Amino acid sequence: MRYKAVCIAGAAAGFVAGTRAGREVYDKMLGYGKQVAGHPKVQQATSAAQARATELAKTAAARAPDAAKSAAGSAARTAQAQASQLPRHYSRAKQAATSRIPARLRGTGSAPAPRDPSDAGDVGSDGGLVYPASAPAPASEGIRYTPDTP
DSSP states (O other), X not given: OHHHHHHHHHHHHHHHHHOOSOHHHHHHHHHHHHHHHTSHHHHHHHHHHHHHHHHHHHHHHHHHHHHHHHHHHHXXXXXXXXXXXXXXXXXXXXXXXXXXXXXXXXXXSXXXXXXXXXXXXXXXXXXOBOOOOSSOOOXXXXXXXXXXXX
């Protein structure tokens, strides 16, 4: 029955919105609507629905503080349980990070493999870059590169 009423109301609204019949058709439909709204059974159903809605609103208002306390208590317990695990998570993260940092940088990771002494490399003993020359630069050019020292 409810679906029929919704369908009829939708058809009526569509007819009113799309009609070109004029004011008299609109007034006629409005009169039918008022007649239906004034019917005793419709009035009875409206008052019953209103009473039920008021009752449900009062029940919800009475239960709201208890539900809020329950939800707050549950959220507090969850937060406390997670907060108690933070030190454990912190220590695991710290251990994982320090195990990946080389020992020369104060980590617990493995030291880099020792360099082969025969390898000329690009870094000198003082930490500066070394550019090996295959032959000494001729003095006639007058330009010789000397690295800047920091």
